[in-house]
Amino acid sequence: MxxxxxxxxxxxxxxxxxxxxxxxxxxxxxxxxxxxxxxxxxxxxxxxxxxxxxxxxxxxxxxxxxxxxLGPLEQTGRTLDLAIDGDGFFALANPVSGDIAFSRNGNFRLTASGAIEDAWGNRLQAYPVDSAGNPTSTTPADVSVPLLSPVPVGPTPGTLSNVSIDARGTIIAAYSDGTTAPVGQVALAIFGAPAGLRAIGQTKWQASGESGPPAFGNPGVGNFGGMISGALERSNxxxxxxxxxxxxxxxxxxxxxxxxxxxxxxxxxxxxxxxx
Structure with a gap:
């Protein structure tokens, strides 16, 4: 024995x-x-x-x-690098299957079609907003950044020159004609029991019966962590x-x-x- x-x-x-x-x-x-x-x-x-x-x-x-x-936050200066200062996960949609995964890795990039995605092509989920930057829906969806100014100041629409994200998670597009336009607000997800999340690799997790379903909300509101642009959360x-x-x-x-x-x-x- x-x-x-x-x-x-x-x-x-x-x-x-x-x-x-x-x-x-x-x-x-x-x-x-x-x-x-x-x-x-x-x-x-x-x-x-x-x-x-x-x-x-x-x-x-x-x-x-x-x-x-929370892991240490490192400043990168890159506008599409995001860190969550507190609780919450970025929601990412697989462009083929539509499955939603969750991550703390905020290293994103802008595609030629105007989508914001991670290194593996998963699309960042955000709330649609009006012209003042206020969310118009409680259902997150893929971000779509217009490549031409939606409200041009001249006869020719300005082309997209920069995308930034503020402390509220509002995604703001800037154009060559000097105009800016909010195009979405980053949606964060929290779980009743995050220890029950299922790790799937690539620093991503999926919801499970033990974690419970995700609850989506706005950065910096309630239990949702604040949004820091130009920074990444390192390993803990x-x-x-x-x-x-x-x-x-x-x-x-x-x-x-x-x-x-x-x-x-x-x-x-x-x-x-x-x-x-």
Whole structure:
């Protein structure tokens, strides 16, 4: 039995090492959130077992939880780099399937057609607005920036020269004829239980039954974090903490391996005594 107890400890230590290695590998990934491994002991017991003599059966992994603590904010000066100072996620739509994913990575770009998307082509979701920049709908949709001035001041419409985003999340297009026009307001999503979000890679998550459905809102309102333009949220991985955890997990693995070696010696001694 001691073999299986120590084997469970080795498996858990290996899982812990994989989680820590994943955190370290993404220490420089924008918008990445570190994970932690949680363990629980296994106990063999029954109604007729003396509680003072209850043997243990080892340990198991209970959960691998994500830590959504805010990472450091780094100024980039690029107008389409966005950071959320507080709670919330950017909503991104897959242009093919229409599936919505959520991310803290605010590194966006403007396409030739006027869409705002991330590095993988997912479209940023925003509320449509009127000429004063006030939202006209509570349903987010793809951002579409007009390439020509919607209200030209001369006979020829001005061409798009710049796109900026203010602290309210309002997307403002500037044109060569000197005119500006609001084209949308970035929609943020929050969840009742963000730890239940399903990680899908590319620093994105999907809603699940454990996280609950997303609630959309405006940046800086209520529980929704403020919007910072020209900045990105770095990974919340602390390398010093991860290296200490890495050493601890390594020691745990070695200790369980040594326990198996000891159990092997004891078993071999018992077999040798029986053969004599």
């Amino acid at each position: 001691s073999f299986f107890v120590s084997l469970s400890g080795m498996r858990n230590a290996e899982t812990d090492l994989r989680v820590i290695a994943h955190n370290i590998a993404n220490a420089e990934t924008v918008g990445f959130k570190k994970s932690n491994t949680q363990f629980s002991d296994l106990v063999a017991k029954g109604a007729s077992v003396d509680p003072r003599r209850t043997p243990g059966l080892g340990a198991t992994v209970v959960a691998i939880t994500q830590d959504f603590a 991985v602390e390398l010093a903490e991860e290296l200490v955890a890495l050493l601890t997990a390594q020691r745990n693995f070695q200790a369980n391996a040594r326990a198996i070696d000891t159990a092997t010696v004891i078993t071999q001694t018992a077999i040798n005594l029986r053969q004599q």
